Amino acid sequence: MNTPTLFGLCAVALVGVGLYGLIVNPQPLRKILAFNLIGSGVFLLFGAIARRGAAVGMGGDPVPQALLITGIVVAFSATALAVALVLRLFDEAGSVTLAPDAPAEPPDA
Amino acid sequence: MTLALAVDISLTLLVLAVAGWIIAVRDTFAAMIGFVAYGLLLALVWVRLAAPDVALTEAAIGGGLTGALLIGAAARLRGTEAAARAEYPGALTRTLAAVLAVTVAAALAIGVLALPDPTPTLAPAAAANLATTGVGNPVTAVLLAFRAMDTLLEAIVVLLALLGVWSLAPDRAWGGCPGPRRLVDPDGVLAWLARLLPPIGIVVGLYIFWIGADLPGGKFQGATILAAMWLLVIWAGLADTPPISRTWLRVLLVAGPLVFIVIGFAGSITAGAVLAYPEGHAKPLIVAIEIALMPTLVLTLALLVAGAPQRIPPQ
Numbered sequence A: 001m002n003t004p005t006l007f008g009l010c011a012v013a014l015v016g017v018g019l020y021g022l023i024v025n026p027q028p029l030r031k032i033l034a035f036n037l038i039g040s041g042v043f044l045l046f047g048a049i050a051r052r053g054a055a056v057g058m059g060g061d062p063v064p065q066a067l068l069i070t071g072i073v074v075a076f077s078a079t080a081l082a083v084a085l086v087l088r089l090f091d092e093a094g095s096v097t098l099a100p101d102a103p104a105e106p107p108d109a
Numbered sequence B: 001m002t003l004a005l006a007v008d009i010s011l012t013l014l015v016l017a018v019a020g021w022i023i024a025v026r027d028t029f030a031a032m033i034g035f036v037a038y039g040l041l042l043a044l045v046w047v048r049l050a051a052p053d054v055a056l057t058e059a060a061i062g063g064g065l066t067g068a069l070l071i072g073a074a075a076r077l078r079g080t081e082a083a084a085r086a087e088y089p090g091a092l093t094r095t096l097a098a099v100l101a102v103t104v105a106a107a108l109a110i111g112v113l114a115l116p117d118p119t120p121t122l123a124p125a126a127a128a129n130l131a132t133t134g135v136g137n138p139v140t141a142v143l144l145a146f147r148a149m150d151t152l153l154e155a156i157v158v159l160l161a162l163l164g165v166w167s168l169a170p171d172r173a174w175g176g177c178p179g180p181r182r183l184v185d186p187d188g189v190l191a192w193l194a195r196l197l198p199p200i201g202i203v204v205g206l207y208i209f210w211i212g213a214d215l216p217g218g219k220f221q222g223a224t225i226l227a228a229m230w231l232l233v234i235w236a237g238l239a240d241t242p243p244i245s246r247t248w249l250r251v252l253l254v255a256g257p258l259v260f261i262v263i264g265f266a267g268s269i270t271a272g273a274v275l276a277y278p279e280g281h282a283k284p285l286i287v288a289i290e291i292a293l294m295p296t297l298v299l300t301l302a303l304l305v306a307g308a309p310q311r312i313p314p315q
Helices: A003-024 A028-052 A062-093 B003-024 B028-048 B052-076 B078-085 B091-113 B123-133 B138-146 B148-166 B189-211 B219-235 B247-270 B282-306
Strands: none
Touching: A003 A028, A003 B003, A003 B028, A003 B091, A028 A062, A028 B003, A028 B028, A028 B052, A028 B091, A062 B052, A062 B123, A062 B138, A062 B148, A062 B282, B003 B028, B028 B052, B028 B078, B052 B078, B052 B219, B052 B282, B123 B138, B123 B282, B138 B148, B138 B282, B148 B247, B148 B282, B189 B219, B219 B282, B247 B282
């Protein structure tokens, strides 16, 4: 087994672990975290494919590598927006539950 | 088995163990700390995949900034933790989720093992045209010349995310300062570090920014380090976040993408295509775009971590 295949399989496992966490953990913040794990798995899979494209003295295909940098920055922006949404929900409702039948209790003012 | 493969296998096992722990651990705060360690381990994986530019980005943004953001949020939401314990799904849901996760992973694994050989690659095309851009780092050439459209849209997406975060401010705090007022012991370790580290961090950040033209590095990695230094000073209470109604702030936030757009559309006149550079002038134009984007990125990345405005604007 060579390095790109090994890390490709590692990426695949990360997607699986993240997907499980996304479904099972009820806290929104943990879901954001699990989503980031899935994202990093997808990035890593793309990176392993980029490594397979090594040619003409380059360690990997530079085009996917550049797209990965773009992807990581965009993932961070999306995470920041999601976290801001959760924090606003907390400020408004005093809790951050996603359960459909949870009573919305206003925070003690 | 060679030593390199042994290192790769141990790294893989370590990454998977930390990822599993992040999902399984009860305490959210601990999971967030684990995520920072995970980001740094992934950076090592990127080095092993011969992608040092991505490694720097992962360590700085994936681990560092995202980690700081999530740790801050976890600290604020600590009180909700106990209530969430009751919402954990039952054994059936957990089993179904595990089956789904394994199925998806297995399907992807079949794809990984069936990848075509040799892999289609754009590396020769990038190498053949690298000289026309004047930069030595092929990743930078892709980011700012061959696929400049992606980078332009990315700069705008980051700005839109910041607008989204700001728009979550309560009405009375609109135009005010993001984040709570930091009251920290002025003689404490944090304040001491916030005085000691920024001079070093600013030099390192600017170096990584400048070297990005020819070696691994670039504006995103450099901007993240500068943003981290600014956040350190803010969190130590030595400076405050600027009110978001400040004109200088808003001008700097749009200046980077605006310069990029102007140079991009000028290309349709001088070089025959949008985001093309006239022959022989690619390097100075690329550097001009990077310098214009730098303050925008530093401010945007730091303010994304700082969050929505919370305090009433000063009169």
